[in-house]
Amino acid sequence: MTFLRIALRLAWRDLRGGTAGLWIVVLGVALGTAMMAAVGSLGGAVLDGMQASAREAVGGDLSVRLFHAPATPEQRAFLEAAGTVSETAELRPAAGTVSGSARILVELKAVDGAYPLVGAATVSGAASLAAAVAHRDGFWGAAVSAELLDALRLGIGDRLRIGVGEVVIRAVLGHEPDRAFRAFSLGPRVVVARPALAATGLAGPGAPVYWYYRLLLPEKGRSGAVLRDLERRFPDAGWRIVDAAHGIPGVDRTVQLARTLLLLGALSITLVGGVGIGRALSAHLDRRLPVIAALKASGGSPRLLFTAFLLQTLFVVAVALLIGLAAGAGLAGAAAHALPLDWLPETAGALHPPAFLLSATVSLLAALLCALPPLGRAVGTSPAAIWRSPGSPPRQWHGWRHGWRHGWRIRTAVGVLGLSLAGLLAAWTGMPLAVAGFLSVAGAVAAGFALLGHGLALAARRLARNRGPLVRLAVANLGRPGAPTVPVAVALGVGLTVLVAVGVTGTAAVEHVEATLPAETPSLIFLNVAPHADRNVRERLSALSGVERVETAPFLHARISRVNGIPVTEADVPRSVAWAVRGDRGLSWRDRPAATDRVVAGAWWPPAYDGPPLASLDAQVAGRLGLAVGDTVTLALADGPLTATVANLRRVDWTRLDLDFPVILSPFAEPPRHSLVAAVWSGAAAVPAVEAAMATAAPDAAALRTAGLLRSLRSTVDQVRRLLDGLSLVALGASGLVLLGAIANSARRRLHEMAILHALGIGRRPIGLAVVLEFSLLGAAVAAVAAPLGWLGGTAVVAGVTDAGSAAGGTVALAAFLAAPVAMAAAGAGLVAGLRGTDALRRLRGNALD
Known part of the structure; x- marks a missing residue:
């Protein structure tokens, strides 16, 4: 205790004697701390807010999704035995006025009486969502977004045609709890009752409908066991499963990636500032070398002097940390209000104490990392060497009880600090x-x-x-x-x-x-085109003035359920490609490679191939999954599992927004139930004519403008x-x-x-x-x-x-x-x-x- 008291007294007296140059230390530490605190606090608050709202965003404790077909009676019975179930169906059809004068792509959701299991849906114009979508006066009702009313120039009480059916608009849709963190939508929202979907004729066998089953479990912590039983009972069902206990897939991963990127950017600022910190401390200690020499000549031990100047450095760094944390809190609040994202949770602007603690710790470790070498050199210099050359302080390591020779303790401490800094950052970012x-x-x-x-x-x-x-x-x-x-x-x-x-x-x-x-990029993409309309669509659209190119491709959804016979739930799938196996993905098949296909391994199947199923995979996804030419993948289709042998790997440029798929299969002798997707390249002036022609050639196809x-x-x-x-x-x-x-x-x-x-x-x-x-x-x-x-x-x-x-x-x-x-x-x-x-x-x- 006496030793520490003496060291503190020496540090304080020397600090009172002059702090010239230490302002560089304060600014360097404060700048990096402020950036890390702001980024960490904002990202941490967003992630915590999403985690707290995960049950509402997921729609329950678990969300299970199928495509093309609803759950079978056996699957539905299993889900109902596990907890309370709510079934919803989502699809993207074209909706328009009764006269047919205007049409628009909409996102349609059909809900049952149990919806929503968690949270509350809000509407204006009706007492509740259930009242808005109920069957009354011979028509089913609908709650729609205000965007649809503006686009079609409709109002409450007007009728809306969807497929072959009609619904009456009875309310304007407000909040949907299970869409809280969906930042992107392809069209206005329309919500109807589950029985109303049958009247539209859009949910027939093989139709492109997403069937969601949300579960509310009677006991917390049972989601893992339910998921294991579900995968074991129905391994090739093609489920896309979301567990609210693990957050919101995709969204939390994106936020975590963004936070990591910005944190590393802030760390680069800290490390660059660390060069200035080391330089400033070296200059400060150079100016204090005569004092150090006098103290050592008077009997002061190197250990005492090192402790005193280390405490002095820690005091300056502490002041800088306080300044940086205060500035970081202001930056985080300003950024939360400036970000143009309406899906951010309300907690995004709140302070996140763990982030401030972590940023302060990282900055402290970085400052010590840069400060220890000049401290070791200063206290290790002999008084004789200092007095011999007062104008040019020497750079040398002298013995400290024979242990500081060559500065091995300093180097060891620097190594430990560096590893601690890397480990802390790895744990913080995940x-x-x-x-x-x-x-x-x-x-x-x-x-x-x-x-x-x-x-x-x-x-x-x-x-x-x-x-x-x-x-x-x-x-x-x-x-x-x-x-x-x-x-x-x-x-x-x-x-x-x-x-x-x-x-x-x-x-x-x-x-x-x-x-x-x-x-x-295509000017227009048409979804849900019937296969029998393929030739008619291509001929009609190609004949239009201003149309440069028309392409159609078969399209269906499937999930990769097994890799070389091993269920993906048991495989070690890297997080970077988890999106490829987490749920169903769009796939297609074609006889010949497209002009943009770049085969990097294997070869394309021969023309008119009529053998066992072959597959062409995205090379990046295949590499991360450990797949090579000759391996097998099992796809969970609506008609049952299909195992294909990998024939080749392609380099896919996803930034081109072209008509491409991560999995392309060889042609089928008897194709499974599917639809077509059509892409049209044309000038902006030809877009209305293309949409009008498609309304005649494929009236159920939904148009998506890529502009x-x-x-x-x-x-x-x-x-x-x-x-x-x-x-x-x-x-x-x-x-x-x-x-x-x-x-x-x-x-x-x-x-x-x-x-x-x-x-x-x-x-x-x-x-x-x-x-x-x-x-x-x-x-x-x-x-x-x-x-x-x-x-x-x-x-x-x-x-x-x-x-x-x-x-x-x-x-x-x-x-x-x-x-x-x-x-x-x-x-x-x-x-x-x-x-x-x-x-x-x-x-x-x-x-x-x-």
């Missing part, structure tokens, strides 16, 4: 591979720029020979002992690399959405790009903070060198110009490496997610454009340093004359 990959790439980039800094310093010492005085002085400054070449190169290099990579990726994404997708999808995608890409651009700019701002800190922290040494040069007869202006040239050369060298590196990183990301080509072209100019301000900023920093130095020289000369 994505250890992403964290490991990020830290590996970040470490490699930082090490590369550190080597660049050392190389610049080495080259500068050699190039300084046989140059003009100004250039020789500037170049020599880059290689002098204690020069900030390495830390500035690391900070500016990492910040600029991130900025260019994000800029290139964002630009390529925007160009893809703006130029490539509109040219390649709305492209607008939504464009808006999403723009929002993500702006967010990532903001993070990368903050990272570059942290690099600028390191640059300014390097100027401030080396001011004493630089002034000492300037005074010597001035005493030797070199004027103030050449000295100042030499400093400007020094930083300009450093900034230009870093920009020359970081811009191409960031461009390569951005093009690698683009090439990994799309086949639209590399991000070359305009992105090369973008990289150069982003690199120019960095070189200019470095030159500006040199100008500031030069002006400060020459002004100090002028004052020194004035004092000497006085």
Whole structure:
């Protein structure tokens, strides 16, 4: 206790003696903490809110979905024995006025009397949803969204034609509890009673209808047992099962991915700021070396001095953490109100205490990681070495009771802190591979720029020979002992690399959405086209003026239930491709490969193939599932399970929004019950004529205009790009903070060198110009490496997610454009340093004359 009291007293007295340069530590820690706290708090609050609302969003404790056919009597009996059951049917037909003058794609839901099991559905214009959809005056009722009333110019009391039936609009639909977190809808909502669906003629055998069975269990915690029994009793039924205890699949995964991406971006800001933290502490301790030498000569042990300065550092970091947490709380609240997402839970704007604790812990670990090496060097320097060279503090490790020799304890502590930081981030994000990959790439980039800094310093010492005085002085400054070449190169290099990579990726994404997708994406997609109408549809639409291309493909839903005979419920499926096996997916079959098919393994089946079922799979999905050519997959179809042998693997570019499927089968001798999907490429002016022709050729087909999808995608890409651009700019701002800190922290040494040069007869202006040239050369060298590196990183990301080509072209100019301000900023920093130095020289000369 006495030891700690003495250490605290020494730390406080030394802190009172001067804190110059420690503001860099405060700003660096506060900036990273604020970003991590904001991202972590917002993401954590959203995830917690979704978890708390999961039962309502799922519709019960469990949700079981089938496609094409409702549950069999045996399946229904099993579900009813497990708990309270509610059956709903959902499909996407075309609905219109009774006269047929207007039609629109709608999302139709047919509900039974038990709906909803959890939560409450709200309507306006009727006493309740049950009253709105009841059978009265010879018609079934309907509750519709206000969007449908505006699109068809209808009102309450008017009739709506769906299929071959008619319903009366009796209410405007408000809240649907089981759609709370569905951010995207293909059309206006229409809710009718379950018996009304039969009157529309749209739910016949094999019809494209989603049949949902929500269960409310009598006892909590039994969902796992019920699911295991369900899979064991009906292994090939093709269920898509959602357990509310595990959250909302898809939505929570997306939020978690976004949170992880932003957290890693915030961590990059913290790590870049950490370079400034280490530099600022080194400069602060360099200024305190005479004090350290005096204390050691007076009997102060290295352990006592290390503890005192560590406590001093912790005090400064604690102040920075408080500032950062306060700023993070403000940022999280502002972001929650600014996000244009109406499905966010009400808790999204609330503070999330675990996130603040975690962000503070991560920032503390990162600060200690950067602070321990300079602390070890300072207390390990002998007083004699300090007094021999007071103007240029030595860099050495001396023994601390023979244990600190070579600084092995410091290195061990740094290693433990680094592993703790990585483990904490992995636990926080739940994505250890992403964290490991990020830290590996970040470490490699930082090490590369550190080597660049050392190389610049080495080259500068050699190039300084046989140059003009100004250039020789500037170049020599880059290689002098204690020069900030390495830390500035690391900070500016990492910040600029991130900025260019994000800029290139964002630009390529925007160009893809703006130029490539509109040219390649169909203008219209028609769902639920009857197979017998295939030829009529293609002939009618192809004959229209302005139609460039018409394609149709058979379409049905199936679930991958087994991989090489092993049920997917027992297989180790990576989360990245869980979407492919979690539920039913659309598939098709064709005789020949399409023009866009890129077979990367195996071969396509021969024309007119008439043998056992073969399959063509998306190569990425197959690779993650461990499937290769010759393996088998079992698909749960409405007509029963079907096992196919993998004939080939395809590279599918999902960013093209083309008519493609993750699973394509060889043609059937007798196809199962299915529908067709038709895609039409045409100019915008031809869209109304195409819709009118389809109303005659396939009256039950629902039209989907892709222009709305492209607008939504464009808006999403723009929002993500702006967010990532903001993070990368903050990272570059942290690099600028390191640059300014390097100027401030080396001011004493630089002034000492300037005074010597001035005493030797070199004027103030050449000295100042030499400093400007020094930083300009450093900034230009870093920009020359970081811009191409960031461009390569951005093009690698683009090439990994799309086949639209590399991000070359305009992105090369973008990289150069982003690199120019960095070189200019470095030159500006040199100008500031030069002006400060020459002004100090002028004052020194004035004092000497006085």
